[in-house]
Amino acid sequence: MNKTQAICADIAQKLTEQIENGSVKSGDKLPSERELCAQFGVNHHVIRFALARLVHLGLVVSHQGKGVFVSERVHEISYPLTNRTRFTENLQKQDVHADGKLLGWQIRQPSQKECLTLQLNPKDQIYDLHIIRYASGQPVSLTQTILAEHHVPGLNTFLTDFHSLYQLLEDHYNIKPLRISSVLQAVISCRQDTEWLGIPENVPILAIESIANDPTAGKPFEISCSRLRGDMCRCLINF
Amino acid sequence: MNKTQAICADIAQKLTEQIENGSVKSGDKLPSERELCAQFGVNHHVIRFALARLVHLGLVVSHQGKGVFVSERVHEISYPLTNRTRFTENLQKQDVHADGKLLGWQIRQPSQKECLTLQLNPKDQIYDLHIIRYASGQPVSLTQTILAEHHVPGLNTFLTDFHSLYQLLEDHYNIKPLRISSVLQAVISCRQDTEWLGIPENVPILAIESIANDPTAGKPFEISCSRLRGDMCRCLINF
DNA sequence: TAGTGGTCTAGACCACCCC
DNA sequence: GGGTGGTCTAGACCACTAT
Missing domain, CATH: 1.10.10.10 (Winged helix-like DNA-binding domain superfamily/Winged helix DNA-binding domain)
Structure with missing residues (x-):
């Protein structure tokens, strides 16, 4: 034809x-x-x-x-997704060195959607963190994390030597967030991805939006939006 | 710069x-x-x-x-992933008309990996089905399904009027497979995707490899490899 | 300086759709 | 026939890397 x-x-x-x-x-x-x-x-x-x-x-x-x-066969990361999934721990179990870096943060008003999800008043404030995560020194994901300011008062003082968010939350606030839901979608890399993850445009990205609870309070605690390199990350789910 | x-x-x-x-x-x-x-x-x-x-x-x-x-805003499908996930049921709950079509099938020797996963002898045979699934008439996914022949004897006789695999399995074999694991990955569309799903090349695809048990036998029963349109499918997981 | 990938121009021709 | 997108050629020039 x-x-x-x-x-x-x-x-x-x-x-x-x-x-x-x-x-x-x-x-x-x-x-x-x-x-x-x-x-x-x-x-x-x-x-x-x-x-x-x-x-x-x-x-x-x-x-x-x-x-x-x-391409060098990049070490494919298996990323088991459970309610206790923690990036750092996860990789250490696979004998892969994990690290995170804080790209930036701000305190701001929540959007309408963020208010709803985190059950906030419109005048409450939120921390908005941008984190890049590395496996064996290679960047693998970009994450935006939203936390209510009143849940983590003075968080900013702990951000200077950032490595692992969940470690920080546990150490300073004694909070161990529990994931309650995730939404996964395949998308295409954008400018931001190419700059930080060192990948070209038009390359597949696994986008994961998750909501986590503070189990002691039983209330929504964290919204996170991650973008993982499609060629490096396989997301595992067991039922 | x-x-x-x-x-x-x-x-x-x-x-x-x-x-x-x-x-x-x-x-x-x-x-x-x-x-x-x-x-x-x-x-x-x-x-x-x-x-x-x-x-x-x-x-x-x-x-x-x-x-x-x-692009017409394609109706985004929410695809809750549970151990009981069934494509047809899933969509009907969202008031979306679901359908499946068998693109082709064969009986063949299993590969080494398939033997291992389904716990087969190398001389056992398997059914290898290729299924395309539609939501509201639009193609959304391509799936390859592997079943051991001795678990579904005479399956071929039921394939002439194919609509829903799990309906068929329930009706004729009284089997309701239970998903035990899934691996999700973001990849890029290939020739096959463009032909069947009517999408261009270099567009994101959510690839899902799952293994399901026959719960009455408690043994691995099905391997399925699905490729879902990234722009149409959001995969939901609750913990 | 010479070689590599990356961007842009100008223009030819093809395949498909609709009138 | 005259529009549309799709493929290919020929050649200029730029930006980066090596040496």
Whole structure:
């Protein structure tokens, strides 16, 4: 049927096969775009388009001025999702070094939706934290965390040497949040993701919105919105 | 810093804003590529690149020969994931009409991994079904289902008028599978997805691999690998 | 300086849709 | 036939990295 626009997809296919059957290995540099042009007898743009597809699939990464390289098999993280899931603990059990860094924070008025979810008065205030998390030194997720200010008074004083949110909450407030629900969705990377996670655009991201309780108070305590690298994170659920 | 390649991203940004602030509405046709070229004073390719970004974000869909249209807000499906999750039931509770179609099936030898998971002998045989599922008539997911042949003898005779797998299993074998684990991952759409689900390439997909038990036998019964449209499916988990 | 990836232009031609 | 999106070519120029 429609077999005119085969060239570009064909090249992507051939390159994919070369990677998957191991004739170019993990970490290897692909021939330069100019070389591939000559090799396949096509234009610059066709090659670039084919390579873009491989980038989206996570098979290669490209570095301006250096070349295009077959992705190192990133250590895939298994992320068991339970009501007690804690990023740091989770990874340590898999013998992976975990760390978190606070990118920024503010105290602000809650939105209408945040009021509803956290059962706040409109004049209550909230902490809004942005956290990046690392596994073995590699950035894997961006998280926005919302906490009611009156639940964690003076939180700001503990933020200077931030590593693990839940550790902090336990140490200073004796609170161990319990996750009560999560919503998972597959989305595409945006500017923010590319900047912080060091990944290209148009790459899959697992978005997780969770609500956690403070079990002693039995009330909603935390809203968190995480964006996890799709190529690194597998989310496990047991019933 | 790097502010040369702003044009393309800028245009994508501007078009995105026009859609999000409602100055072009859901279902509306965007100006043709030629018109946009003139409007922004740039080349064909720049416009196409910008539009591609919108496509990946799920904001627009393009139809050859007709034009580029702002995506109709697809009815987002909430997909509660529990050990009793059944696609058909699930959607009916949300007053959404659900249906399934069998794309194909075969009986074959299990792979090593399938043997292990389903606790089979290498000489056992398995049913391998490919199912597409619809919500309100729109395709939302592709699923591969693996069942041991000796658990569902003569299954083939029931496949001619297929609508709901779990209904079939209950009606003819009195089996109500219980999900015991799921693995969720964000990936990117492949050829197969684009063909069956009617979505473009490089669009997010939620991949779910599940294992279910036959509760009366207490043994692994089914492996299913689903690929859900990222723009339509939100997966809910309660703890 | 020379090589790499990245962005943009100008223009040809194809496939599809609708009148 | 005249519109639309889709693919490909040829070539210029920029930004980054090595050496």
